[in-house]
Amino acid sequence: MALIKVNNLKVHFPIRIGLFGRVQGHVRAVDNISLKIRRGETLGLVGESGSGKTTVGRTILRGIEPTDGQIFFKRNGSYTDLTKIKGKELRKFRKHMQMIFQDPYASLNPRMTVRDIIAEPLVVGGVDKGKNLDARVREGAARCKLNLEYLRRFPHAFSGGQRQRISIARAIVSNPEFIVCDESVSALDVSVQAEILNLLMDLQKELNTTYLFIGHDLGVVGHISHRVAVMYMGTFMELAPTENLFFNPKHPYTEALLSAIPDANPDRKMKPVSLKGEIPDVINPPTGCRFHTRCNYARDRCRIEVPEWREIDQKHFVACHFAHELALTSAKTAS
Amino acid sequence: MNTESTSVMHEQKENISSEDLLEIKDLTVSFHTDEGIVKAVNEISYTVNHGKILGIVGESGSGKSVACSAILQLLPKTAEVKGSILLQGENGNIRDIARLKANSREMGNIRGGEIAMIFQEPMSSFSPVHTIGNQLMEAILQHRNVTKQEAGEIAIDMLDRVGISNPAQRFRQYAFELSGGMRQRAMIAIALSSKPNLLIADEPTTALDVTIQAQVLELMAQLQAERNMAIIFVTHDIGVIAQIADEIAVMYLGYILERGTTREVINNPQHPYTRKLLEAIPRLDHLGGRLTAVGGDIPGPFEFPAGCPFHTRCQQMITGRCDTTFPPVATFGHTHSANCFLYE
Numbered sequence: 001m002a003l004i005k006v007n008n009l010k011v012h013f014p015i016r017i018g019l020f021g022r023v024q025g026h027v028r029a030v031d032n033i034s035l036k037i038r039r040g041e042t043l044g045l046v047g048e049s050g051s052g053k054t055t056v057g058r059t060i061l062r063g064i065e066p067t068d069g070q071i072f073f074k075r076n077g078s079y080t081d082l083t084k085i086k087g088k089e090l091r092k093f094r095k096h097m098q099m100i101f102q103d104p105y106a107s108l109n110p111r112m113t114v115r116d117i118i119a120e121p122l123v124v125g126g127v128d129k130g131k132n133l134d135a136r137v138r139e140g141a142a143r144c145k146l147n148l149e150y151l152r153r154f155p156h157a158f159s160g161g162q163r164q165r166i167s168i169a170r171a172i173v174s175n176p177e178f179i180v181c182d183e184s185v186s187a188l189d190v191s192v193q194a195e196i197l198n199l200l201m202d203l204q205k206e207l208n209t210t211y212l213f214i215g216h217d218l219g220v221v222g223h224i225s226h227r228v229a230v231m232y233m234g235t236f237m238e239l240a241p242t243e244n245l246f247f248n249p250k251h252p253y254t255e256a257l258l259s260a261i262p263d264a265n266p267d268r269k270m271k272p273v274s275l276k277g278e279i280p281d282v283i284n285p286p287t288g289c290r291f292h293t294r295c296n297y298a299r300d301r302c303r304i305e306v307p308e309w310r311e312i313d314q315k316h317f318v319a320c321h322f323a324h325e326l327a328l329t330s331a332k333t334a335s
Numbered sequence: 336m337n338t339e340s341t342s343v344m345h346e347q348k349e350n351i352s353s354e355d356l357l358e359i360k361d362l363t364v365s366f367h368t369d370e371g372i373v374k375a376v377n378e379i380s381y382t383v384n385h386g387k388i389l390g391i392v393g394e395s396g397s398g399k400s401v402a403c404s405a406i407l408q409l410l411p412k413t414a415e416v417k418g419s420i421l422l423q424g425e426n427g428n429i430r431d432i433a434r435l436k437a438n439s440r441e442m443g444n445i446r447g448g449e450i451a452m453i454f455q456e457p458m459s460s461f462s463p464v465h466t467i468g469n470q471l472m473e474a475i476l477q478h479r480n481v482t483k484q485e486a487g488e489i490a491i492d493m494l495d496r497v498g499i500s501n502p503a504q505r506f507r508q509y510a511f512e513l514s515g516g517m518r519q520r521a522m523i524a525i526a527l528s529s530k531p532n533l534l535i536a537d538e539p540t541t542a543l544d545v546t547i548q549a550q551v552l553e554l555m556a557q558l559q560a561e562r563n564m565a566i567i568f569v570t571h572d573i574g575v576i577a578q579i580a581d582e583i584a585v586m587y588l589g590y591i592l593e594r595g596t597t598r599e600v601i602n603n604p605q606h607p608y609t610r611k612l613l614e615a616i617p618r619l620d621h622l623g624g625r626l627t628a629v630g631g632d633i634p635g636p637f638e639f640p641a642g643c644p645f646h647t648r649c650q651q652m653i654t655g656r657c658d659t660t661f662p663p664v665a666t667f668g669h670t671h672s673a674n675c676f677l678y679e
Contacts, residue, residue, distance in 0.1 A: 049515075189571065189633070190612060198625055216545065222617070222622050243622065257546065263578065264577045266577045270549065272546070278514050332619070
């Protein structure tokens with residue numbers, strides 16, 4: 001019962017130079033990724049900066065035009081390819097999809113009251129008017145534990161945590177089925193972050209919302225997600241149920257990311273797997289496996305042949321030639 | 336004036352032991368704004384020993400960065416700094432650097448010389464119009480008695496030491512040509528080029544990816560051990576602090592609420608705020624479980640709570656005590672203490 005199905009998605013941005021904007025090359029921000037998200041599920045998406053995780057989220061919501069591929073959204077029992085529709089038809093789908101951004105200071109219009117901010121998706125989507133609209137705004141605000149007194153105020157009067165609650169209220173007010181959370185808790189303090197994560201998880205239980213949760217903090221993403229995908233230079237390296245990904249990783253890149261999580265236990269010193277060099281130039285990605293230039297296990301085959309995206313274990317996908325034979329270190333736990 | 340300064344010096348010598356490199360006493364920083372006075376740091380005191388890493392952890396608005404900038408007198412003119420900052424010099428004599436003028440020659444020698452600082456955002460800390468090598472050489476020429484050519488050689492050597500490949504080529508490049516991790520390494524190279532006794536690192540890895548963060552932390556720990564340098568490491572990330580620090584001070588709204596060795600504070604937290612903070616971190620041990628949030632919001636700068644600054648969010652608040660008086664120090668062993676009424 002997948003709500004979202006993405007097939008072979010590609011997003012290539014042209015690099016234009018000169019007076020006439022001659023296309024000199026392409027940045028392959030997203031290169032051939034496929035995923036499914038079930039209704040009521042959270043799919044986590046992790047990767048370093050520049051890996052293309054934000055582009056994936058925005059493209060699924062049709063904020064960025066895909067170069068190739070299909071994005072299916074299930075509505076009333078049938079799938080619609082969002083890449084094939086536009087205008088009015090697309091707008092009908094927009095109210096079922098929302099986004100929560102990273103920076104609660106930049107994503108709220110300072111000239112609008114909290115009420116107007118939360119009401120906007122309903123107004124734009126033409127969902128409700130008048131008294132009904134007010135009732136729904138209040139309901140949304142209450143769900144996000146916002147004091148109803150606040151509705152008349154402007155966002156500048158609020159702290160980061162409260163602002164993020166306003167953003168979440170805006171996102172859930174139209175009862176969307178799918179929400180993209182793009183680094184939604186990264187700008188918050190730990191104490192507030194916990195609260196927002198709890199809120200997102202509660203809302204999911206109540207409303208059966210589906211999330212694509214994008215982040216760079218593996219602890220946070222692992223906490224909220226049922227499955228996690230690891231992205232590197234525009235492609236997926238590994239995708240697995242959270243427990244499997246953390247405690248039985250199959251890709252060397254996942255191993256490196258897990259080993260770099262600073263453990264809050266001073267008695268467990270981290271032993272980061274050192275990756276060679278830096279993330280290569282996205283305009284000229286390495287041949288073969290994109291990770292081979294930094295991989296400690298790379299062999300000749302990795303330099304030539306692009307690894308196949310395959311199911312190595314039940315629901316555990318990986319793109320590595322040698323995934324079945326590598327003995328990788330998993331994340332550590334207290335026990 | 337002369338007699339006064341010697342008598343001050345005399346007093347200080349009795350209070351500071353030879354292991355202490357820096358001792359901060361009752362440091363208070365307040366900002367005069369149009370809306371009123373904001374107290375960012377409230378009478379905090381701590382010492383940094385030679386060759387040790389002190390971690391200062393706190394959320395945004397806790398005053399941790401302001402307290403560090405105050406040491407080097409990098410705050411704007413609207414800031415009023417009180418208290419003393421005693422620094423032990425090379426020859427063992429102790430000066431109160433809070434009394435120096437911000438633009439005095441002596442302060443200039445300390446800033447970037449005896450005490451160096453690195454910041455969160457390496458891009459905005461570099462000049463965009465000078466090469467990395469140029470900026471490194473400037474720091475070296477300022478604080479070391481060498482010729483230009485020697486400075487250039489030292490600079491390339493420093494870049495090599497912090498793990499920058501092709502140092503001679505990087506030397507001629509500009510900040511925008513380097514990646515985030517490289518820039519942070521270059522900044523560490525600049526900070527360490529003057530052989531400081533103390534490095535103040537203000538959220539040095541916050542803007543970096545986890546893999547790069549791990550590399551930079553490893554590098555800092557390695558250089559620190561090699562040079563027996565002390566570090567004040569400021570961060571909001573408890574994972575990072577647990578990995579790198581010897582001692583921890585937990586700050587909240589300008590106060591240090593708890594302090595102790597890293598193991599004491601993290602394995603056996605005593606202040607309700609520290610406990611809550613530790614519980615709020617997502618743990619790999621129970622993925623998907625409910626997190627314990629601290630609850631409430633950090634009070635704004637003009638709604639400063641009376642008494643214990645945490646009482647507005649504390650579940651163990653004792654009415655009539657916590658909301659009126661700042662709690663006294665309770666000690667747990669030799670090095671561990673917290674300011675809380677629960678332990679009276």
